[in-house]
Structure formats: C-alpha cells, structure tokens
Amino acid sequence: MELSRPMQILRDLTAAVVTALFMFPVFWWALTSIKPISAVFNKDKVVWFDFTPTLINYAVTLFGRSRSQMAIDEGLGMGVAGAEAYDSRQTIVDSIIVSVGATTVTILVAVFAAYALSRMRFKGRESYLNWVLGQRFMPPIAILVPLVTIYSGLGMRDIQNIYLGYIGLMLIYALMNLPIALLLMKSFFDDIPKDVDEAAMIDGATRWQSFSKVVLPMVRGGVAASAVLCFVFSWTEFLLSLFLTTDIRTVPVKIQTFVTSTGNEWGFIAALGTAAMIPSFIFILLVQRHLVRGLTLGSLKE
Amino acid sequence: MSAAAAARAPWLSRFITSEHPLPWLLPAAALMTVFGIYPLVSAFISTLYRKNAATRKLVFDPDYNWVKVFGDERMWNALMNTLIYTGVALVFQLALGMLIALLLDSDRKGYGFMRALMTLPLVIPPAVTAMMFLMMLNGSFGVIAQGIIWTGLLPDNFSILGNASTALPGVLLAEIWQWTPFMVLIMLAGLRSLPKEPFEAAAIDGATNVQAFFKLTLPMMSKVIAIAVLIRGIDLLRAFDYVKVMTDSGPGTATETLTSYSGRIYFGNADFPYASTIALLTLILVIITSTFFMKAFKVKL
Numbered sequence: 001m002e003l004s005r006p007m008q009i010l011r012d013l014t015a016a017v018v019t020a021l022f023m024f025p026v027f028w029w030a031l032t033s034i035k036p037i038s039a040v041f042n043k044d045k046v047v048w049f050d051f052t053p054t055l056i057n058y059a060v061t062l063f064g065r066s067r068s069q070m071a072i073d074e075g076l077g078m079g080v081a082g083a084e085a086y087d088s089r090q091t092i093v094d095s096i097i098v099s100v101g102a103t104t105v106t107i108l109v110a111v112f113a114a115y116a117l118s119r120m121r122f123k124g125r126e127s128y129l130n131w132v133l134g135q136r137f138m139p140p141i142a143i144l145v146p147l148v149t150i151y152s153g154l155g156m157r158d159i160q161n162i163y164l165g166y167i168g169l170m171l172i173y174a175l176m177n178l179p180i181a182l183l184l185m186k187s188f189f190d191d192i193p194k195d196v197d198e199a200a201m202i203d204g205a206t207r208w209q210s211f212s213k214v215v216l217p218m219v220r221g222g223v224a225a226s227a228v229l230c231f232v233f234s235w236t237e238f239l240l241s242l243f244l245t246t247d248i249r250t251v252p253v254k255i256q257t258f259v260t261s262t263g264n265e266w267g268f269i270a271a272l273g274t275a276a277m278i279p280s281f282i283f284i285l286l287v288q289r290h291l292v293r294g295l296t297l298g299s300l301k302e
Numbered sequence: 303m304s305a306a307a308a309a310r311a312p313w314l315s316r317f318i319t320s321e322h323p324l325p326w327l328l329p330a331a332a333l334m335t336v337f338g339i340y341p342l343v344s345a346f347i348s349t350l351y352r353k354n355a356a357t358r359k360l361v362f363d364p365d366y367n368w369v370k371v372f373g374d375e376r377m378w379n380a381l382m383n384t385l386i387y388t389g390v391a392l393v394f395q396l397a398l399g400m401l402i403a404l405l406l407d408s409d410r411k412g413y414g415f416m417r418a419l420m421t422l423p424l425v426i427p428p429a430v431t432a433m434m435f436l437m438m439l440n441g442s443f444g445v446i447a448q449g450i451i452w453t454g455l456l457p458d459n460f461s462i463l464g465n466a467s468t469a470l471p472g473v474l475l476a477e478i479w480q481w482t483p484f485m486v487l488i489m490l491a492g493l494r495s496l497p498k499e500p501f502e503a504a505a506i507d508g509a510t511n512v513q514a515f516f517k518l519t520l521p522m523m524s525k526v527i528a529i530a531v532l533i534r535g536i537d538l539l540r541a542f543d544y545v546k547v548m549t550d551s552g553p554g555t556a557t558e559t560l561t562s563y564s565g566r567i568y569f570g571n572a573d574f575p576y577a578s579t580i581a582l583l584t585l586i587l588v589i590i591t592s593t594f595f596m597k598a599f600k601v602k603l
Contacts, residue, residue: 011405019420026423028434029434046444112327132330141565143337143338143342145348175334175338236430239546252427284421284425
C-alpha cells in the first residue's frame with residue numbers, strides 16, 4: 001500500500017526500532033561476552049560501555065585457557081578455583097557429533113518414508129501419517145524414565161560406554177526430529193508431479209531408480225532444509241541431554257554448569273552462548289526460503 | 303546394494319526395490335516403535351506400580367498413581383500454570399507476531415535484512431536463552447530488571463524471578479521473546495501469499511487500512527493463524543527448558559508446569575511411577591487439546 005512520505009519514514013523507523021528491540025538481548029549477550037571478569041562477576045550494577053574489551057571469556061571457554069590464571073592476571077583474588085570446568089572444547093565436539101549424527105539418521109530414515117507416503121497408495125497410509133504426527137505431540141519427558149532403564153540395561157548409558165552413549169543420544173534426537181523431517185520432506189515430494197516417476201518407470205526405470213536418480217535430485221533444497229532444521233533442533237535440545245547423559249555434555253547442558261556456588265560465571269556463559277548460536281544462524285540463513293514450511297511441518301508454503 | 307549381495311539374496315533386493323511400501327516405511331516405523339512406542343508403553347505399565355517410599359520396592363497397584371494424581375493439589379497447580387503459560391504466551395506471540403509481520407511486510411531496502419535478523423532468536427538453544435534472561439532479570443545487575451526498577455514500577459534490588467507473583471511473567475518474557483519471531487515468519491509468509499485484487503477493490507471502495515485488515519486480511523489468514531497456534535501450542539503445553547533453568551519451578555511451586563513437576567519428582571524422590579504418570583497426563587492433555595483444536599478450526603497438519 002502507498003504511504004505518504006512522513007508516514008513511510010515513521011514506518012521505517014518503527015520497523016528498525018522493533019527489530020533493534022528484539023536484537024537487544026543478543027547484543028547484550030555478545031557485549032557481556034567481551035567484558036572482563038571484573039565487570040560481570042558478581043557485580044552489583046549494570047556495566048554498559050565503561051570497560052576494556054577482552055577475549056578472555058572466549059579464551060577460557062573455547063581455547064581451554066585456565067580460569068584461575070586469568071583471574072590472577074587481572075589481579076583478582078575471587079573465583080580462582082575450577083580451572084578445567086569451563087573448558088568447553090569437548091562440549092562443542094560432543095554437540096557437533098550428536099547433532100550431525102542425529103541429523104544424518106533422521107534424514108536417511110525420513111526420506112524413504114516420505115517418498116512412500118507421497119507416492120504410493122496403500123492401506124494404513126493415513127494411520128501412518130497420524131502416528132508420525134502423534135510422535136510430535138509426545139513430551140520427551142514421558143519416555144524418559146523407561147529410556148534410562150532401557151539404556152542402562154543395554155549398557156548404552158554414556159557412563160557405561162561413551163560410544164554407545166553418543167549413539168543413544170543420536171537415536172533419541174532422531175526420533176524427536178523425525179516428524180518434522182518426514183512431514184517436511186513429504187510436502188516437497190508432493191510438489192513434484194507423479195508424472196515424473198511414471199515417465200521414468202515407463203522408460204524402464206525401477207521404483208528405486210526413479211526415486212534415487214530422478215525424484216530425489218529434484219528435492220535437494222527440501223533435503224537441505226530438513227537437515228538444517230534437524231541440526232538446529234538437535235543443537236538446541238536440552239531436556240533429554242540433561243537427563244540421559246553424564247559424561248557427554250552438549251552446549252545447552254554444559255552452560256548450566258557455569259552456575260557455581262561462588263557465583264554465576266556470566267562472562268563464560270555469554271561467550272559460549274554467543275559462539276553456540278553462530279553455526280545454526282548461518283545454516284538457517286542458507287535455507288531461509290524454506291524456513292516457514294519447515295517450522296509448520298510442511299503445511300505452509302512460501 | 304552391491305551386486306554380490308544382490309546375487310546372494312535376490313528376493314531381498316527385489317523386495318527393497320519393489321512397489322511395496324513396506325521397505326520404505328520400515329526404518330522410520332522401527333525408530334518410532336523402539337524409541338517411541340516401547341518406552342511409552344513401559345512408562346504406562348510402570349504407572350500401574352506403587353513405589354514404597356521406605357523399602358523402595360515396586361508394588362503392583364494399578365489405580366494408585368492415577369487416583370493419587372487427580373487428588374494431588376500440586377498437579378492442579380502445575381496444570382493451571384501450564385495453561386496460563388500456554389495461553390499468555392500464545393496471545394502475546396500471536397498479537398506481536400501479527401503486528402511485526404505487518405510492519406516488516408515491505409519490499410523497501412533494509413526490510414529483507416530486518417526479516418533475516420528476526421530468525422536469529424529461533425536458533426538459540428532455549429536453555430541458553432533462559433540463562434541470558436536469568437542474567438538480565440537479576441535484581442542487582444540485570445539490565446532489564448534495572449530498567450524496570452528505574453521506571454519506579456519495582457522497588458530497588460527487586461528479584462523478579464525470586465518473587466512468586468512476578469516469576470511466571472519473568473519466565474514468560476524469555477519464552478515470548480524467543481518465539482514471537484516464529485509467529486512473525488509464519489504471518490509474513492501468510493501475508494505474502496494473499497491475493498492483491500480484493501485489497502485493490504477495497505481501496506477503490508474507500509475502505510481504510512484498518513477495515514481492510516479486519517474484513518480481508520484476518521479472515522484470509524485464518525488457516526495460517528490456526529496452524530501457527532496449533533504448532534506453538536503443542537510446544538507450549540510441554541514447556542520445560544525456561545522453567546527448569548530460570549526458576550527451577552520456584553519460588554515454591556509458583557512456576558511449576560506439568561513437565562517440570564514431573565522432572566522434579568524424577569530428580570527429587572525418584573518416584574519414577576509417579577513422574578511417568580504426570581508425564582503421560584501431559585501427553586493426554588496435548589492430544590486432547592490439539593485434536594479438539596484441529597476439529598474445531600478444521601485444520602490439518
């Protein structure tokens with residue numbers, strides 16, 4: 001709609017202010033991450049810009065520099081304990097292993113089922129779709145207790161076997177992401193006319209060939225979008241990782257351990273938190289075109 | 303599949319590549335059965351046992367937990383909190399989401415960038431967002447809390463999350479901040495898919511923008527809004543992360559939701575049967591409300 005010039009300027013300004021307001025927490029987070037320990041640790045007032053920027057928080061969390069040495073260098077006596085507890089390198093590795101593994105499993109499993117649900121007509125198709133959707137309704141906490149028991153019995157807790165621990169977490173994340181990946185992939189398959197498969201099969205291709213050689217390459221964008229969403233949801237998952245694992249610490253769980261009895265290490269929390277949102281933000285921008293479709297499980301198309 | 307394997311088991315390769323849907327559906331079904339259905343059924347079976355607090359033995363007592371849960375005042379409090387949490391978050395996210403979407407729906411320079419920025423909150427782990435708001439709501443050095451105290455609405459050093467009357471709004475602030483962009487993106491997609499002609503016709507007839515919004519935009523967006531509410535509602539009813547991190551259900555039980563109550567029992571006195579009862583109750587609540595919603599508003603995912 002056409003607006004008069006002053007109204008248009010007012011609208012631009014409002015849009016900018018609203019966006020800025022929504023970005024403020026992230027900005028504040030990033031700002032806190034470059035504040036020295038003395039400006040955030042157990043401080044009793046808000047420090048805005050009167051500090052000397054430092055990368056100390058990143059050095060400790062991402063590069064394993066010793067917390068106590070940092071404190072001594074700054075001439076502080078407080079909080080000189082717990083040197084390794086803030087080193088989050090292993091945490092980032094854990095998060096990447098689990099998220100990438102879970103995404104791979106989800107996509108592999110979902111893409112076949114999505115193809116069949118989109119292309120084939122069979123009895124129980126509706127029930128299968130309802131089952132997938134019902135899976136989305138399930139609160140993770142409902143299966144938590146039995147899951148811990150099952151994993152313990154099979155020796156799959158991370159305290160029993162670290163590798164099986166990774167696999168256990170990957171599989172349960174794969175389950176949680178399955179509905180969104182499956183329904184999203186199905187909506188992409190639905191976009192491709194059935195004539196495409198039929199033409200290929202008339203030319204002598206088997207069902208498998210028409211799937212792998214013809215249809216699958218046409219939905220690459222959809223596979224990418226599903227993979228990104230699965231990655232983001234695995235990367236940000238908290239409850240299952242918190243209850244199921246002890247040695248494997250993903251980022252959202254690890255960050256909670258920075259809340260200590262002597263005070264909360266806000267600088268480290270901010271540094272790890274800021275670093276943790278960068279990879280998923282980049283991924284999500286790459287598939288922005290399909291984002292709404294993904295968030296609505298394939299029901300809304302842009 | 304390699305040629306050798308196919309030669310050894312020709313029926314297998316023929317089956318896998320056949321027209322039959324089963325091989326295609328089986329992997330997903332297996333995952334959902336082993337890690338979904340089986341634990342769910344075991345959880346239900348476990349609720350049929352009573353945990354003896356003294357001996358820690360499980361005794362078969364099928365209706366014990368289910369009778370106990372409906373007489374449990376803490377459960378009703380948690381249910382109320384869950385419904386308030388869901389309702390308030392939905393209203394704010396929907397209203398703000400629609401307003402911001404209308405604001406950002408423009409092809410002028412800079413709007414694309416602002417829309418991209420709006421996706422940022424969606425990729426932050428909720429447990430990290432919760433920590434961020436925990437810091438910003440701290441009564442002595444939190445930037446948001448200090449801002450509110452500066453306006454005089456709250457007394458000095460007021461602990462928003464430590465006070466029973468303000469804890470839930472504090473947790474909701476984090477929830478609303480993180481997920482309003484979800485609504486913004488969906489509403490934007492809805493707005494962009496609207497046909498232009500009715501609006502042009504309305505403008506010729508002299509309708510104001512406000513009239514056009516209520517008479518045209520809203521009715522045409524009803525399906526989009528219903529889907530957004532349904533998806534968000536399912537997640538809100540299962541809310542856990544913000545409550546766990548920001549207040550750990552406290553102070554007292556002021557911010558206890560069904561899932562966080564279940565988690566608290568799990569961690570607290572390890573009465574697993576009762577923890578599962580409450581978790582299953584949450585599942586039943588989600589299924590009933592969402593089925594009712596889908597029927598009432600005629601939406602399908």
